[in-house]
Amino acid sequence: MAWILKNARRYPLLATTLLVAVLGVVLWAGGWPSAVQWLFSGFALIVAAMQAHEMVRDIMRGHWGLDILAVTAIVATVLVNEYVASLVIVLMLTGGEALEDYAAGRAKRELNALLEKSPQSAHRVLPDGSIEEIPATEVAVGDTLLLRPAEIVPVDGVLLGEELPEGGGVFDESSLTGESMPVQRLAGDAVSSGAVNGQAAVQIRASATAENSQYQRIVALVAEASESKAPVVRLADRYAVPFTLFALAVAGAAWAISGDPVRFAEVLVVATPCPLLIAAPVAFMGGMSRAARNGVIVKGGGVLEQLSRARTVVFDKTGTLTHGTPSLAEVRPEPGFEADEVLVLAASAEQYSSHVLAASIMQAAQDRGLALRPAESAREVATHGVVATIDGRTVTIGKLSFVRDAAPDAVATPLSGGQLSIAVAVDGRFAGSIVASDSLRGNAAATVRELARLGVRESMILTGDAWPTAEHVAAQLDITRVQAECMPEDKVIAVRELTARPVIMVGDGVNDAPVLAAADVGIAMGARGSTAASESADVVIMVDDISRAARAVHIGQETMRIALQSIWIGIAFSVVLMLIAAFGVIPATVGAGLQEVVDLVAILNALRAIGSRRDRAWSVPAAPASPVAELAR
Incomplete structure (x- = not known):
């Protein structure tokens, strides 16, 4: 009962629609069919008026949406006494919000999981050996913390040797890196917040406060990504006007040829465009979730769209193409x-x-x-x-x-x-x-080749290093365009002058922040990179692995493909149903039910953008590292 009340408050119009439907059934059973007609028709017209009000406001702002079809379908079914179909259309519209929330929640599960796992408390070891539980936000640098079995590491720290099991500690870092295999850490090794301790209690010395720890940086980026808006409106609008005109033309032709206004209503009922409004955002949210599972935080659906169309990639050298540890x-x-x-x-x-x-x-x-x-x-x-x-x-x-x-x-x-x-x-x-x-990253050359295979064929190095070194690295990676001895402002100018767009910029340092912001898509190597670079970037790679840049492009392309595929599935089914309905084969009520099936098919297809756990094994093969690059300021 509590669940019903909670959702009724969350979706009041849907709850009212269901209540009207139940009341109609009661009235029908009581022998008052005319009352049912007035109830369903009146309620449907009220909802149509509400939709029309929003539609007019959108049109005045220059946005021609898909509500025209829904409003017209409701009014048409009421006028031809197909009042049951009217209520089904209203149910479809009001239920769309709840269905979208459910589908989006399913698509956002990885993003939500990261937020929900944010460490809340820590066990501090006092000088006398006793343990006190404190909020994670109160941990100070230098505190000794006890990690119990299966406990989340609350802050970044260094593993201590006291009471360390033979072979060291074992940690699950999948929420940070996307890799499912546990990793072993020895005394003196760094342990990142957000990792999950294994089956033995260990101790760490805090090396950062909660606010400055790795996991809190990820949480902040995920929160930003979750609140961002995907380019759903733009994507739907590409098809909204032609789809609306086509549907009205088919409905009008069916009415004119048959002379029966019911045909007009029957065609519009199956043309209600929920797949356009729901499937695309679900696909984009699924793509963002898939990226997060793979250790890549994407700050919005618009970024995925840009990644899918990228034609040029620009690399910083030090710490990006090279290890950055000279x-x-x-x-x-x-x-x-x-x-x-x-x-x-x-x-x-x-x-x-x-x-x-x-x-x-x-x-x-x-x-x-x-x-x-x-x-x-x-x-x-x-x-x-x-x-x-x-x-x-x-x-x-x-x-x-x-x-x-x-x-x-x-x-x-x-x-x-x-x-x-x-x-x-x-x-x-x-x-x-x-x-x-410095040494070239083992998989740097393979990453450049993989990006080219994905369609990002233009590549360039922008670096502050000397020309001979930059050209030497470029030759190792088959990158033909090089600009060396760059100041940060020189990098920005160079990126803005590139013509093969969208342009991806991959970097990791403070001096890369301006050019990351200037690129169409800035990708920051956030595992070691600066906070400034991560904040300026559109994509943050949370592991020290350049191949994730290629993975981000791959996920962007897959997401865009599935989003468009879902839209076209909805359009194709709707067009077929419209043409069949034009011949009077599909009654209005049946058509409304079939349109719900089309919605579900389109949304289920969009959920494929979430991907599968097999993504964890996706990688660019590494080549042996070679000392080929210098590290300059």
Whole structure:
């Protein structure tokens, strides 16, 4: 009873329609058929008037929708005394909202599952060894947390060795990555919030608050995607006017040829266009859910449509086509400087940089046993380098052009394919170069080939790196267009000038945020990328896997195909029924029932956009990684 009342409040017009139907049955059984006619006809005309009011408002706003057919069908069936058919049409219209909610809920199940699994509480280990349960929002960085069996990790953390089972901890990260196989983590390994602990209790040390943890970022993106509107109106409008004109023409011709106005009503009853209004949004929501299951958050149905039509893909290089985890190859000091001296000064300055290269230089210094020194002052010039005062000496590190402003004697050092030179100056003198290298992602070339197979045939690299390195990477991937030594604004201009559209831009860093926003579809490698990049992008890949960019395009194409297929199924069945009804073969009441069947067929087909669990195994084959790319600012 409570369920009935809840849904009656949620769908009052549908509840009223059902109540009118029940009352009509009672009146019919009581021997008052004329009362049934007045009841059904009057109620149907009231609903038609409500629909007509909304229809007129839409028309005044320049939007010619599909309500014209529904309103005309209701009025026509009332005028020819097919009042039962009138009520069935009303039931179809009022029930459409409930049916759409159900179908959309089914399509959104993966998105909803992510939202519902948001960690709510944590078990904090106190200094005396006792455990207290606290809200996840109260966890502070450095807190020790107990994870019980099958418990969701509340915040990002590092796995501790205390009481760790032999072989390490086991976690289900399917809600984060889309991969169903549990993963093993050892002491010291990072554990992401949203993962589900295995069958043994373990402890982690919180490395981020709940707000800044991985899962909360996903939840925020999913919430944004759930609230977005798919291009359903645009998609339906492409067919609304011609479908309406065709239906009215067939109905009018049937009336004119037969001389029977009932034919007009019978044709319009089977032309009610619910598949156009419901099937498309269900398909788009299913596609978004399918993408979320595969570790890809798509921020709206319009993005899926753009992905399905994409013709050009543009890649950032560092951290996107390459792993973005460089290793030190060599320190080349200039006369008057020692290698360790150059490295320790560079690493000490890089302590104040947010660039991923900084961590590699600091790690190289620590591996050599060099102690980093504090700076009296330091400032980072985004995408260029760092200037710091260390032990009274001014250290400048970064791009050669940036360092040359401080040390005019700075010169480029010879490099082999895929290497990077980071220039270092001390007190206005060129101190030397640090050479590093990065490795190409194993499946980068296969991803480019897969995108080409999907129709994204134009490819380009936009990077701030030097031309030789960029061209070397492009050659490895068969990418013919390269633009190197780009500033963020240069990337934006380059993307805007591309003619083969829509354009996909794939990047991961803070400096990629502007160009991600400027592209038709911005795809952020959000597993390691910046919050700014994720917020600017239309698609966020939540795992460190570039092949998911190709998967996103594949899902977009499948979703669009199913949405259009569902619309055409509805149109085709409706046209066939209209032509049959024109000959007086289908009574109005039967026609209304058949149209409900058409609706269900179209919606069930649209639900195929959700995909299946087999998507988890979809992947682009990886090739062995090779050290072919440098990492520059």
